[in-house]
Amino acid sequence: MRNALFATSAVLLAMAAPAIVQPAAAQNAPVEIRVDRLEKEMRAVQRKVFQAGTPIEAEITRPTTPTVAPGSPASTPIADLTARVGALESQLASITGQVEENSYKLRQLEAAFTKYKAENDARLAEPAPVAPAVSVPVTPTPTAAAPKPSAPKPAAAAPVASEARKAAVAAVERPDTGDAAGDAYNYGFRLWDAKFYPEAQGQLKATVEKYGSSPVASKAQNLLGRAYLDDGKPALASVAFYENYQKRPRGDRAADSLTYLGEALIQLKKPADACKVYQELEQVYGESLSNSLRGMMTAGRAKAKCS
Template sequence: MRSGRLRLLGAAAAIGLIAAPFATALAQTPMDDPLDARDAKRLDRMENVVRELRDIVFKGQKTGVPVVVEPADTDSRLADVATKVGDLEQSLTKLNGSLETTSHDLDQAKRENTALRAQVKALSDRLAADEQKMDDAVKAAASAAVVPAGPPEPPPPPDPKAAAASANDAFGKARQKMLSGDYDAAETAFSDYVTTYPDTPKTPEARYWWGKTLAVRGDYVKAASAFIGSIRGWPQTAWAPDAVVELGRALVQLKKPADACGTLSELKRRYPKAPPAVEARAATVRLQAKCT
């Protein structure tokens, strides 16, 4: 409390020191010499300051709270405001530069797009002109062509004997390639035979040997198809029982054991006199398929 009173007394003394010069100045100023407008405003501001100091001191006397007069920070705040304004101006300058660059790029892109459209149109016109020239040339050639007097004569019918001889020759060459161990060439030859001669007496056997070459190469999908075509109708030939066994083996390789067992079950019924070697191979395939 004592410290507060001392501070209040000090503040009162400060007010007295501040007010004394104003009183002296007023006493020395002649009354008939009026102040100009600027001096009057300064005097008013000083009087306002004195009144505020007195209010502060009297308030401190009543409450006993120490009076603390903080220095004004107007200059620092103005400096901060000036700095922020400067930063804002720099940001606006950069933004304007970016907008100008974007506008320039956009204008350049528009010009390039216009030029590209012109090039595309020119190419389209050239293409249309070339197509028209081609159409005109085709029409001119068609009109200049000689129209035959009548329909062309049909080709003479093929000679059955010549066709059979050609088929037998093709089959013999394909068989010889297989016997010599050239399975790639044999596969191509038998495939060509089946395509060229689909209905000859040798076609089922050609399918059988074709399936053999495919099985050697590991193409069990095509091999199974070839073997099925060869035994269609269950032909009574020397190679037919082996074709049934080969079909069962291909089905085992294709992970179809049930189909393999069903195929092998027809072997004894369709070919009860199959050679022992064929029966032995069929037994091996049954084991592989786990037939019951």
């Protein structure tokens, strides 16, 4: 009787075991499917973010089964799977947020580059501010002022004035020190100092053409611009000053030419261009500017109302 009772109990337990296991398996199955789906989404996100290289390994892995102290309750498979699902969902949300942030920054960079390219193209399309278009003038032969109708013998005044000017120009001594380039410049300087501006312009222009590779060319070209400026020809002066600075940026009078270029542009009623010239003068020569040139630059900025 006792053996029959044990046999009956064993049969009942065997019949009840599938009923106990099946609910647990049914409970585990949705969580495992959820884990598989999240892992697939993680791999898809990594392929999207790391198109040019190998995706990074996920930092979240299946937690190692801890050593359970004797007498402590062991964690269930459902608890382990739930922890994995929570970790995967957190990692996926973090990567998704990073992708959105990177996309936003990329759009900002593209917009900034498009704006910079448009501004640069517009700036390159603008004409050079220091190369004004000018016509080549014909140097007039110095003559006396036109006489009034009532003045007697008006025709005799022009030859007298012309002869007097020729005699005055001839009285200017030509230096002869053996230094041909230096003598040519010094003679042009003496003509300019005597206020014979047209004659000085011709002499200085010839000096630059003949001795353009000599150190004296920087001084001659700068003085040529000043002769034009003093002669009331700011357009020609601006060209002479700009060419001297452009061709001889380290010449003796390069900084002088850039300073006087600002003055010429102010006389041409181009204050904005003059301000750009003064800005470049400060950037290129800075502390090396003499007190006189810095004073001219300060006064020029005030006249041009530079910011």
